[in-house]
Amino acid sequence: MSELLRLATAGSVDDGKSTLIGRLLFDSKAIFEDQLSAVAKTSESRGQAAPDLALLTDGLRAEREQGITIDVAYRYFATPRRKFIIADTPGHIQYTRNMVTGASTADVAMILIDARNGVLEQSRRHAFLASLLGIPHLIVCINKMDLVDFSQERFEEIRSEFRRFATKLEISDLAFIPMSALSGDNVVQRSDAMPWYEGTSLLHHLEQVHIDSDRNLIDVRLPVQYVIRPQQTAGTELHDFRGYAGTIAGGVIRTGDEVTVLPSGFTTSVSAVWAPGGRKLDEASAGQAVTLELADDIDISRGDLICRPHNRPHVGQELDAMVSWMTAETELKAGGRYVVQHTTRSTRGVVRELDYRLDVNTLHRDETAQSLQLNEIGRIRFRTQQPLLFDAYRRSRETGSFILVDEATNNTVAAGMITGPAQRESHVVWHSGSVQRGERATKGITVWLTGLSGSGKSTVAAEVERRLVASGRPAYLLDGDNLRHGLNADLGFSAADRAENVRRTGEVARLLADAGLVTVVSLVSPYAADRERVRAAHAEGGLPFVEVFVDTPLSVCEQRDPKGMYAKARAGEISHFTGVDDPYEAPESPHLRLRPEDGDAAAQAALVLDLIERISD
Ligand SMILES: Nc1ncnc2c1ncn2[C@@H]1O[C@H](COP(=O)(O)OS(=O)(=O)O)[C@@H](OP(=O)(O)O)[C@H]1O
Numbered sequence: 001m002s003e004l005l006r007l008a009t010a011g012s013v014d015d016g017k018s019t020l021i022g023r024l025l026f027d028s029k030a031i032f033e034d035q036l037s038a039v040a041k042t043s044e045s046r047g048q049a050a051p052d053l054a055l056l057t058d059g060l061r062a063e064r065e066q067g068i069t070i071d072v073a074y075r076y077f078a079t080p081r082r083k084f085i086i087a088d089t090p091g092h093i094q095y096t097r098n099m100v101t102g103a104s105t106a107d108v109a110m111i112l113i114d115a116r117n118g119v120l121e122q123s124r125r126h127a128f129l130a131s132l133l134g135i136p137h138l139i140v141c142i143n144k145m146d147l148v149d150f151s152q153e154r155f156e157e158i159r160s161e162f163r164r165f166a167t168k169l170e171i172s173d174l175a176f177i178p179m180s181a182l183s184g185d186n187v188v189q190r191s192d193a194m195p196w197y198e199g200t201s202l203l204h205h206l207e208q209v210h211i212d213s214d215r216n217l218i219d220v221r222l223p224v225q226y227v228i229r230p231q232q233t234a235g236t237e238l239h240d241f242r243g244y245a246g247t248i249a250g251g252v253i254r255t256g257d258e259v260t261v262l263p264s265g266f267t268t269s270v271s272a273v274w275a276p277g278g279r280k281l282d283e284a285s286a287g288q289a290v291t292l293e294l295a296d297d298i299d300i301s302r303g304d305l306i307c308r309p310h311n312r313p314h315v316g317q318e319l320d321a322m323v324s325w326m327t328a329e330t331e332l333k334a335g336g337r338y339v340v341q342h343t344t345r346s347t348r349g350v351v352r353e354l355d356y357r358l359d360v361n362t363l364h365r366d367e368t369a370q371s372l373q374l375n376e377i378g379r380i381r382f383r384t385q386q387p388l389l390f391d392a393y394r395r396s397r398e399t400g401s402f403i404l405v406d407e408a409t410n411n412t413v414a415a416g417m418i419t420g421p422a423q424r425e426s427h428v429v430w431h432s433g434s435v436q437r438g439e440r441a442t443k444g445i446t447v448w449l450t451g452l453s454g455s456g457k458s459t460v461a462a463e464v465e466r467r468l469v470a471s472g473r474p475a476y477l478l479d480g481d482n483l484r485h486g487l488n489a490d491l492g493f494s495a496a497d498r499a500e501n502v503r504r505t506g507e508v509a510r511l512l513a514d515a516g517l518v519t520v521v522s523l524v525s526p527y528a529a530d531r532e533r534v535r536a537a538h539a540e541g542g543l544p545f546v547e548v549f550v551d552t553p554l555s556v557c558e559q560r561d562p563k564g565m566y567a568k569a570r571a572g573e574i575s576h577f578t579g580v581d582d583p584y585e586a587p588e589s590p591h592l593r594l595r596p597e598d599g600d601a602a603a604q605a606a607l608v609l610d611l612i613e614r615i616s617d
C-alpha cells in the first residue's frame with residue numbers, strides 16, 4: 001500500500017504545530033541529512049542543545065518574526081506504507097481563508113490542543129471548519145502532555161469537552177492522541193510515559209486510517225476541461241481523434257459505459273478511456289485525469305459534464321451555499337455580483353440573499369446579519385447567469401464547491417460549499433386526485449418502528465413485511481439503512497439531518513399508505529419531536545399511524561453489535577452514535593412496545609401483526 005494521504009493541520013499559535021510536523025518528518029527519517037545538519041547548526045548557534053525541530057518547517061521565518069504562521073505550506077514525506085502531504089494551515093486569528101484553501105482536499109485534519117490550555121475557541125473553530133469542509137477523519141492531538149505530568153485525567157477531561165462540542169458537528173471519524181511533540185512521545189513511537197493510553201502513535205494512526213472508501217465511487221462526474229478536436233495541420237493528414245479531457249470528480253468510468261452529457265442531455269457510450277501520455281485504460285476513477293472517446297459525435301464544450309444517465313447532478317441557476325468570506329477589502333452583501341468558478345465552468349452570478357451568519361463557536365445562526373466580513377461564514381442564496389451542474393458538497397466535494405472572484409480586482413473573495421438547489425418559496429398548488437381513498441382495493445397504514453441500532457427493528461420489520469405479503473396484503477418496508485443509500489444519501493447524523501431523514505421517510509410512508517400499502521418503517525428516529533411530526537402529518541391526511549418501540553436495552557444492543565458500530569463508537573472512532581454519545585428519546589406511550597422477553601424476532605413480528613390486524617378491522 002502506498003496511497004497518498006492528504007493531511008491538514010490546525011492549531012493555535014503556541015500549540016506546537018511546527019514542532020509536531022518537524023517531529024513527524026524527523027522521526028520518520030524523512031529529512032535529508034543536509035537539511036538536518038543545517039538545523040543542528042542553527043540550533044547550536046543559538047545555544048540550544050537539541051535541534052529545534054520547528055526550524056524544519058516553512059513559514060518559520062515569518063513565524064519567528066511575527067509570532068504567527070502566515071500561509072499554507074505543503075510538505076511531503078513518506079513511510080514504507082504511505083506517502084503524505086501535509087498542508088500546514090495557520091493557527092492565528094485570520095485562519096479561515098488558509099484553512100479553507102489548505103484543507104479542502106484533505107483526507108485527515110489534525111487539530112492540536114495544548115494540554116495545559118484545553119479546548120479553546122480556536123479548537124472549536126477548527127473542528128467546525130473541518131466538518132464544514134467535509135474532511136472525513138479528524139485527529140485531536142492533545143499535545144504537551146509532559147507539562148501536565150502525562151495525566152490521564154487531564155487527557156480525558158479534554159477529550160470529553162471536545163466530544164461534547166463535536167456531537168453537534170458532522171464528524172464521522174474522531175480520534176484522540178495524547179502526546180508530546182517536543183520529546184516525541186506518541187508521535188512516531190508509542191510512549192512509555194503514558195502506559196494508560198491504549199491507542200497507537202500518531203504516525204501509526206496516519207498509516208492505518210482507511211481512506212479508500214472516502215472517495216466517491218458512485219456518482220460519475222467528469223467536468224470537461226477541454227475538447228480535443230480533429231485537426232489538420234499544414235502538410236499532414238487529418239487526425240480524426242476527438243476526445244474530452246478532464247479530471248474525474250467522482251465515480252468510475254469504464255470503456256463501454258453508457259454516459260449522458262449535460263446540459264445537452266445526449267446519451268452515448270464510452271468507446272475508449274485514455275490516460276495522459278496515450279495509455280489506454282479499461283477504467284479510471286475519481287481523481288484521475290483522463291481523455292474519453294465517445295461512440296457518437298456530440299457537441300460538447302468546456303464546462304459540460306459527463307455523468308451516468310440515471311445519476312445526474314442538479315442543473316440549475318439558484319442554489320444555497322455556505323460561504324467563507326476571504327477578504328478584508330470588501331464585505332459580502334445581498335446584491336453583490338461576482339464571477340463564479342465551479343468545476344471547469346465559469347459564469348457570473350449574484351448573491352440574492354444572506355440567510356444567516358454562523359457563529360462558529362456557538363453554532364448560533366444570526367438571521368439578522370446584513371453582511372459577512374473577513375473569515376466569517378454564512379449561508380447565501382445565489383443565482384448564476386448560466387446554469388451550473390452541481391451536487392451538494394457533502395455528496396461530492398468537487399462538484400459541490402465553487403469560488404467567487406471579484407471581477408474588478410481578480411481576487412478570490414469567497415469559497416463556497418453548495419448545500420443544494422435553492423429552497424424556493426412554494427408556488428406549487430396541491431392537486432387532489434380523482435380516486436378517493438375508499439375506492440382503492442386495500443387500506444394503507446404506516447407502522448413505524450423506532451429503537452436503538454441493533455435493537456432488532458430491521459429484522460422484525462422485514463418479517464412483518466414478509467408475512468403480510470405472503471398473506472396477500474400489499475406491504476412495503478422502508479428501512480433507514482437502505483434509504484440512506486438513495487433517497488437520503490445526502491444526509492448524515494446531525495440532529496438536523498436526522499430530522500430531515502425522518503421527515504422524508506415519513507412523507508414517503510404517507511404516500512405509500514395513501515396508495516393502500518402497509519408501510520413498515522424501520523428507522524432509529526431518536527427524537528420524539530421528529531416522530532411526532534410524522535404522526536401529525538398522517539393524522540392530517542386521515543391515515544392510520546402506529547408507533548412501535550423496539551425496546552431492547554442498550555446493553556443488549558451493544559452485545560449484539562451486528563455491524564461492530566458500538567465497538568467503534570466506544571473506541572471513539574465514530575462520534576454522535578445513538579445511545580453512546582447521542583441521545584435517544586424513547587416514546588412515552590407507543591402503541592406497542594417490544595422487549596427481548598417477548599421472544600425472538602418472529603414472535604415480536606407476530607405482536608406487530610396482531611396490532612395491524614386490530615387497527616385494520
Ligand atoms: N451516528 C450514528 N447514529 C446512529 N446510527 C448510525 C450512526 N452512524 C451510522 N449509523 C448507522 O445508520 C443506521 C441508522 O440510520 P437511521 O436512518 O435509522 O437513523 S436516524 O433516522 O437518523 O435515526 C444504524 O443502523 P440500524 O442498526 O439499522 O439502526 C447504524 O448502523
Ligand SMILES: Nc1ncnc2c1ncn2[C@@H]1O[C@H](COP(=O)(O)OP(=O)(O)O)[C@@H](O)[C@H]1O
Binds near residue numbers: 455600604
Ligand atoms: N427479538 C430478538 N431476539 C434476539 N435477537 C434479535 C431479535 N430481533 C433481532 N435480533 C438480532 O439482533 C440483531 C440486530 O437486529 P437488526 O434488525 O439489524 O437491528 P436494527 O433494526 O436496530 O438495525 C440481528 O443480529 C438480529 O438477528
